[in-house]
Amino acid sequence: MTVSPCRHNLFVDRKGLYQFLEGVQQNCLTNNSRQIVSISLEIDLVDPLVILDTISQVNEINFYFENKGKGEAIAAIDSVADLHIDGSDRFSKAEYFIKNSLKNIISFGNNNKPFSGPHFFCYFSFFNQNFQADYPFSSATIFLPRWQISVKNQSCILVMNSVMNASVNISKLIQTLFNKIEIISSLKYHSPKIDNFPGNYQKTSVTNADHFKNSVSSALNKIHAKHLTKVVLADVLDVKSSNHFNLFKSLNNLREIHPNCYIFSTSNGKGQNFIGASPERLISIRQQQLITDALAGSAPRGKTPAEDAANANSLINSEKEKHEHSLVIDYITQRLSHIGLLPQVLPPRLRQLTNIQHLWTPISAIVPPNVHPLKIVGQLHPTPAVAGAARDIACAEIRRYENFERGLYAAPLGWVDSHGNCEFIVGIRSALIDGDRARLYAGAGIVAGSDPEKEFAEVQLKLQALLKALV
Numbered sequence: 001m002t003v004s005p006c007r008h009n010l011f012v013d014r015k016g017l018y019q020f021l022e023g024v025q026q027n028c029l030t031n032n033s034r035q036i037v038s039i040s041l042e043i044d045l046v047d048p049l050v051i052l053d054t055i056s057q058v059n060e061i062n063f064y065f066e067n068k069g070k071g072e073a074i075a076a077i078d079s080v081a082d083l084h085i086d087g088s089d090r091f092s093k094a095e096y097f098i099k100n101s102l103k104n105i106i107s108f109g110n111n112n113k114p115f116s117g118p119h120f121f122c123y124f125s126f127f128n129q130n131f132q133a134d135y136p137f138s139s140a141t142i143f144l145p146r147w148q149i150s151v152k153n154q155s156c157i158l159v160m161n162s163v164m165n166a167s168v169n170i171s172k173l174i175q176t177l178f179n180k181i182e183i184i185s186s187l188k189y190h191s192p193k194i195d196n197f198p199g200n201y202q203k204t205s206v207t208n209a210d211h212f213k214n215s216v217s218s219a220l221n222k223i224h225a226k227h228l229t230k231v232v233l234a235d236v237l238d239v240k241s242s243n244h245f246n247l248f249k250s251l252n253n254l255r256e257i258h259p260n261c262y263i264f265s266t267s268n269g270k271g272q273n274f275i276g277a278s279p280e281r282l283i284s285i286r287q288q289q290l291i292t293d294a295l296a297g298s299a300p301r302g303k304t305p306a307e308d309a310a311n312a313n314s315l316i317n318s319e320k321e322k323h324e325h326s327l328v329i330d331y332i333t334q335r336l337s338h339i340g341l342l343p344q345v346l347p348p349r350l351r352q353l354t355n356i357q358h359l360w361t362p363i364s365a366i367v368p369p370n371v372h373p374l375k376i377v378g379q380l381h382p383t384p385a386v387a388g389a390a391r392d393i394a395c396a397e398i399r400r401y402e403n404f405e406r407g408l409y410a411a412p413l414g415w416v417d418s419h420g421n422c423e424f425i426v427g428i429r430s431a432l433i434d435g436d437r438a439r440l441y442a443g444a445g446i447v448a449g450s451d452p453e454k455e456f457a458e459v460q461l462k463l464q465a466l467l468k469a470l471v
Ligand SMILES: C=C(O[C@@H]1C=C(C(=O)O)C=C[C@H]1O)C(=O)O
Pocket: 232, 234, 280, 295, 296, 297, 298, 358, 385, 386, 410, 428, 429, 441, 442, 443, 444, 445, 446, 462
């Protein structure tokens, strides 16, 4: 990838930008080729969620990612290059697509700022192939957005990616960019308050409480028979609202209610969205430093500080929860070692969320430049935090017990840049939204010592927290 020098003043930029684009076009003419130009400009602070809500169209794919605690938010809107695939080699095909696309991208502008330059947004489904024929997302989607608006530490970067060839009108292209900046700048930074949606809604169950509890009991028999050591079973809640779900309000509610979680949303460009608030990072890589989370083992938050501390204490000291947790650590360290990394297990801690708390062990490693982030994602997914152990046996059991398609639930979603930086999370505590209908997903890890009633209560706790933000 070629990088042109950075200029600071927007007016100087306009002239420099014209010359840059002319140079690229000349190159296209000479080589009879096309290129993608990636233009990054610092703009006044805006709220990427407000921008997503205002400029995205139903027929365009998009992606939203926010971590309020880290002061980061990104909206990726519409696509200039995308890949939609299924099958077991989806991670390597996605890696190839990104590497190949990058060869043909030339960058201009503020390239040293966080989130400047081309970023590829990716979302995968839990299984290599979705069984439900009409499930609305492929098992892998990767796209380079036309527009990317991101905020990091109160600084805002706009990236426009655009195709350049011999016939592109450069003045028009620049005009499009500056018109967009004008529209974006006119949208004041605002964070609306949480709404109590007055709309009515009905809950309909796909599974019922007995089905879930019976599955847990049956899985426990298989665990005792040593067929497997852990399986994560999920449940879904179907909701029909009297109004269409309002994505913007739901996401805004989610970020207010769960400031320590990753808030995410993806759209397939056909009217369906997958959204949620996940506490679980699969991997983040910044300057070759990888961090991944082993997150498993749960207890509710207490209603009083004393009750909360007691719950935390019994979580930390529970042999059953520690066993459930250590399966995830063992798997992650083995899988990272398998691809030549040297994982370092950091001290364990508690991840305390609004409604629930988890055992949490971060694991770090240095990533050599020749190991692509998607190789690591493909290596790790699905961890025992969302599948079980042994992994393949657990996945087969999940298919047997769950009578719904997991789709994007509990699967990796995130972004990769051109330097090997990335952030991928696990799409748990999520919902598929389709007009006035929503399907909510949450699960719990089953190990020896699990109690069907308690596991059912844990899943309901997670589902209710999500429901509260959506309706
Ligand atoms: C599978 C989910 O969560 C996972 C299961 C947990 C558990 O059972 O203790 C904890 C965190 C996650 O790894 C979910 O929320 O859907």
